Amino acid sequence: MSTTEAPHRVDEPAAPQIPRGWAALVGVLAVAAAVAAGQLVAGLVAPASSPYLAVGDAVVRLSPHGLTEFAKATFGTADKPVLLAGMALVIAGVAALAGLASRRQPGPAVVVVVVLGVLGLGAVMFEPAFAPLDVLAPTASLVVGVAVVRWLHRLALAAAGRREEPAQVAGLTRRALLVRSAVAVGVASLAGGAAGSWLGRGVGDLRGTVTERIAGARLAERAPAIPASAAFPELGTPTFLTPNAEFYRIDTALRVPVLAAQDWSLRIHGMVDAERTLTFDDLLSRPLVERPVTLTCVSNPVGGDLISTATFTGIDLRDLLLEVGVRPGADQAFSTSVDGWYTGTPVDVLLEPDRGAMLAVGMNGEALPLEHGFPVRMVVPGLYGYVSATKWVTDLELTTFGAKAGFWLQRGWAQKGPIKTGSRIDSPRGFAALPAGRVTVAGIAWSQPTGIGRVEVSVDGGPWQEAELATEVSGDTWRMWRAGFDLAPGGHSVRSRATAADGVTQTEAVADPVPDGATGWPDVAFSVS
Known part of the structure; x- marks a missing residue:
């Protein structure tokens, strides 16, 4: 084996x-x-x-x-x-x-x-x-x-x-x-x-020389002086003009477009008699206007902070549209930014004699900040920003709403977006603990372009009391208000409602921002001890 x-x-x-x-x-x-x-x-x-x-x-x-x-x-x-x-x-x-x-x-x-x-x-x-x-x-x-x-x-x-x-x-x-x-x-x-x-973001200061040029340009309309009585910041309201660094920002741009003023141009075309392309020098050669305007975001909830006010400097957009000649039937000005964002603005609003629509180049005495549209943006009082406030604008086509749809219109928002009469309570803050005695309630109200005629305040569901209004600056801007109450210790709530100068009162009906802006009366709970 x-x-x-x-x-x-x-x-x-x-x-x-x-x-x-x-x-x-x-x-x-x-x-x-x-x-x-x-x-x-x-x-x-x-x-x-x-x-x-x-x-x-x-x-x-x-x-x-x-x-x-x-x-x-x-x-x-x-x-x-x-x-x-x-x-x-x-x-x-x-x-x-x-x-x-x-x-x-x-x-x-x-x-x-x-x-x-x-x-x-x-x-x-x-x-x-x-x-x-x-x-x-x-x-x-x-x-x-x-x-x-x-x-x-x-x-x-x-x-x-x-x-x-x-x-x-x-x-x-x-x-x-x-x-x-x-x-x-x-x-x-x-x-x-x-x-x-x-x-x-660009090397060097793109805005410094532009600020100087704006300051030296011919001014055809100067903004009204802002009186100290136009705001109650000592009571908790904002300052009347919002500092540029604090101005709310809502847009779709993940990167802030950077475009030198000398490289900017705006093409105006479509349903017009004379197509035109403007450079930044062309804008500054025209008479400039200064206008205080409150901008409001359609996404702002009741009592929200997506609202700010600035003095904008630019050229009158109505005058420019009259020069190029808007043809009959054109009901939409379709604006596009340098990064490709787009929206449509009602032509009839832009052509209203007293509306004050602008191509803005300056904000609160300096060139537009990069994140707020430098070198040029649109500003249209009385319309929510999603249909009117195109930043970094480089193209304006006169067309119809039937031919083109704006970015947010394609996503379920309303076509025209007029700003609704609203108010906000800034003081007291929600769940604040205050000493017993006289409590001052203060806030802001807006109804562009009509202006605010009255604000009323109710404590603990009681009768409405008319608030004291701050000095009005313009129908295109917010208006501050305040009211005093003697309150006993314990929990309390306060609500407000505004009435526009034309008699339209802020509605109590609660609605979400979609599709054309939130509604309802702001309500704040607090305690007194």
Whole structure:
């Protein structure tokens, strides 16, 4: 009998794989480098072409109406930072998972980086204001992302495969080289992204010389002086004019468009007798007007703070439309901003002799802030901003409502958007604890362009008491009010209602902002002790 001895097999060493933490970090750093590269190239070439911000813009444009309103109601003016932060978290999570799937081979991470890059490229190409040069930023983002993920993966895999023998590369162990490379990629990504964002806002002071030019321009209409009796800030109301830095901002722009005044132009065309293109110099060569105007957002809830007042400087839009000749049948002025946002404004409102519609170049004695439309924006008293206050405006087409629909009209909002008579209680604040005795209730009211004729206040559901009104500045602006009550200790509530100068009283009926502005009486609860 014979036996056959099986040959001895020596187990082959397992293929090295990257530790989980390092693998996830490789994915995150590669995607961070890709985003930073896109941001940097966009800042150098075309700020509007940042793939990261283009994806955010696409989210804004494509989000369901309910989600958009939830974001505005929940986060208010912080909705844009919240969106961008949420995107960053999602992208970081996807990148980490891609890294974990690539512990042995870089393929899965490369695929994820390419997919994200293609999404960024697509978002840029479908931007309303896309230009061929805009492909450079997303292309750079894709190339850098793929190169970095392959490079870091190779270093991490080499370090993982030589744990017992710290091989030297240029005097460093593979692990030390990996650590330094990861730190370098992280620092470069942060620096590149920051530099791209800074460059995207423009280098140098775009507004300083414009402020000087506005101050030296010919003024045909000067704003009325604002008397001290026009506001009660010592009682808790706002100052009459809202400082530019505190002026509310609602728009769809994730990036603030940056356009030098000398590069700006406005094309007026469509149903007009004489098409015209105006430069910024053309505007300043015309007589300028100064007008205090309260702007109100249609998304403002009852008692909300999406309302502000400024003195705007610009040219009279009615005069300009009369010069170009609006043809019969044109009922909509369809305005488009430099970033592609668009809306329609009723022509009959713009042509009202006393409406005061403007192409504004200045705000509270200086050039428009970048985030409020520099170098030129529309201002139309008496209409909610979504149909009248186009920032960074570069195109005005006279057309019909039947031919084109504005951005928010396509999303379920009303066509014309006249501002409703409203009021707000600024003092006392909700759930405030006040000392017993005389309690002063103060707030604001508005009914542009008619003006406010009366404000009434009711405490604890009692009879309405007429409030003292501040000095009126203009029917186009808000008006402050105050009223005093002697209140016993305990819980109390106060509500207000305004009546316009034409006798129309703020309605008690409660309605959401959609489709044409919120209604109802503001109500504040507080206590006295």
